[in-house]
Amino acid sequence: MGALHAGHVALLQAARHQDDIVVASIFVNPLQFDRQQDLDSYPRSVEADLKVCDDCGVDFVFAPEEAELYPAPQLTFVTSPVLSATLCGQFRPGHFRGVATVVLKLFNVVQPDRAYFGEKDAQQLAIVRRMVQDLNVPLTVVPVATVREPDGLAISSRNKLLTPEQRDIAPVLSRALREVVGLIGNGERSVPLLREQALATFAASPQARVEYFEIVDPEVLASVESINGPVLIAAALWLGLVRLIDNMSWPGPA
Numbered sequence: 136m137g138a139l140h141a142g143h144v145a146l147l148q149a150a151r152h153q154d155d156i157v158v159a160s161i162f163v164n165p166l167q168f169d170r171q172q173d174l175d176s177y178p179r180s181v182e183a184d185l186k187v188c189d190d191c192g193v194d195f196v197f198a199p200e201e202a203e204l205y206p207a208p209q210l211t212f213v214t215s216p217v218l219s220a221t222l223c224g225q226f227r228p229g230h231f232r233g234v235a236t237v238v239l240k241l242f243n244v245v246q247p248d249r250a251y252f253g254e255k256d257a258q259q260l261a262i263v264r265r266m267v268q269d270l271n272v273p274l275t276v277v278p279v280a281t282v283r284e285p286d287g288l289a290i291s292s293r294n295k296l297l298t299p300e301q302r303d304i305a306p307v308l309s310r311a312l313r314e315v316v317g318l319i320g321n322g323e324r325s326v327p328l329l330r331e332q333a334l335a336t337f338a339a340s341p342q343a344r345v346e347y348f349e350i351v352d353p354e355v356l357a358s359v360e361s362i363n364g365p366v367l368i369a370a371a372l373w374l375g376l377v378r379l380i381d382n383m384s385w386p387g388p389a
Contacts, residue, residue, distance in 0.1 A: 137161045138178040138292040139187040142282045146251040147191035149279050154249060159188050160241050161198040166209065166233030178292060197245060204240055212236045213270075215262045221356045222258045222349060222369050223380060234259055235266050247274055255281040255289050257367055257382040261356055281381075283309065289381045301374040304340045308372055311336040311348070312383040315368050319385045324362045326350050337372065346371040346378070353384060 139161075150157045161184055168174040181198065188196050213235035218224075224231050242250065252260045264276045282290045287309035288302075297305060311333045318329055333348050351358050353367040362385070369382035 136163045136177065137184050138180055139184045140290055140292060142253050142255060142290045144187065144191060145282050146253060146279050147188065147193055149277065150249070150251050151192045153277075156195070157191075157193045158195045158197060158245050158247065159193045160245065161196060162204065162237065162241070164233060164237040165201060165205075166212075166236055167230050168233070169227060169229055178295075197241070204237065204244075209236070213239050213266060215265060218258070218262045218265060218356050221351060221358065222347065223371060224258065226346060226371070231258070231262055235262055238263055239266065239270070239272070242272055242274065249275045249277050251277045251279055253281060254278050254384075255291070255381065257353075257369055258356060261353070287313065289379075291379065293377055293379060296377045297374060301342070301377065304342055304374060305379060307337060307340045307343055308370060308379055308381045309383075312368050312370060312381055315350075316383050316385050319362055319366070326358075326360050326362065329368075333370070342374060344373040346373060 147157065147159060161181070163174070163177050163179060165174055168177075185196060212232050214232050215235060219231035250263075252263055254260060260276070260278055266272065267274060267276055284290060284294075284306075286306045288294065288306045289309060294302070294305070314336060315329050315333050318332060323329060329350060330348055334345065337343055337345050337348075348370040349358055349368075350362070351367050351369065353365055356367070359366060365387040366385050367382055368385065369380070371378060371380045373379075
C-alpha cells in the first residue's frame with residue numbers, strides 16, 4: 136500500500152533475484168479499512184515509492200486510481216471465514232475480506248507467476264496462500280522473512296507514528312515472542328504457561344496494552360492448547376494510538 140520501507144525492499148529484492156520481470160503494485164485499498172479516518176490519514180508517498188522501486192530494479196509499477204480497480208460499487212467479495220476469525224481478524228471485522236478481494240483483483244490484472252508477501256503479516260500470508268490454493272489461482276506465493284530493526288522491532292510504516300518513549304518500549308513485542316520460542320525449544324509444551332510467561336514480559340511495560348497473544352496452528356490459525364508440532368506465535372499490542380503486530384514460528388522438533 137505504498138510508504139515503502141526496508142520490509143518492502145526485501146520483497147522487491149527477492150523478486151528481482153528470482154524473476155526476469157518484476158512488477159510492484161502500489162494501491163491504498165479502501166476495502167480493508169474499517170475507519171474512514173485511517174484511510175484518509177494513511178501515508179502516501181508516490182514519488183519516494185517510485186524511487187525505491189527504481190533502486191530495486193523494478194520493471195513496472197502498477198499504481199491504479201481507486202476508480203480503476205473499483206469502477207462500480209463492489210458487490211462481490213473474497214472471504215476466508217475460518218482463517219479470518221482469529222488473531223487480527225477478530226478485532227478488525229471485514230479487513231481480510233478487503234485484503235483478499237483486492238489481492239485477487241491485482242492477481243487478475245497483473246497475472247504474475249510468483250507473488251511475494253512478508254511473513255510479518257502472517258495472517259494475511261495464510262489467507263492469500265489458501266485463496267490461491269482453493270480458487271486455483273495459477274501462481275506461487277513466496278514468503279519473505281520479517282525485516283527487523285537492530286533491537287528486534289519488526290519494521291513497519293506504523294513505527295514512524297511512535298513517540299520516542301513508545302519506540303523505546305516497542306521491542307517488548309518481539310522480546311516476548313522470542314522468549315516463548317526459546318521456552319518451546321527447551322521443551323515447554325503447555326500453551327497456558329507460555330502465555331503466562333509472555334504476559335509477564337508485557338506487564339513490565341505497562342504503557343503497552345496487549346490486544347492478543349496467541350499460539351496457533353500455522354495452517355488454519357486455530358488456537359492450540361498443547362504444542363505437538365509447528366506453531367505460529369502471534370501478538371498485537373497498542374502503544375497509545377499505534378497498533379503493532381508481530382509473530383514468530385516454531386518449526387517443530389528437529
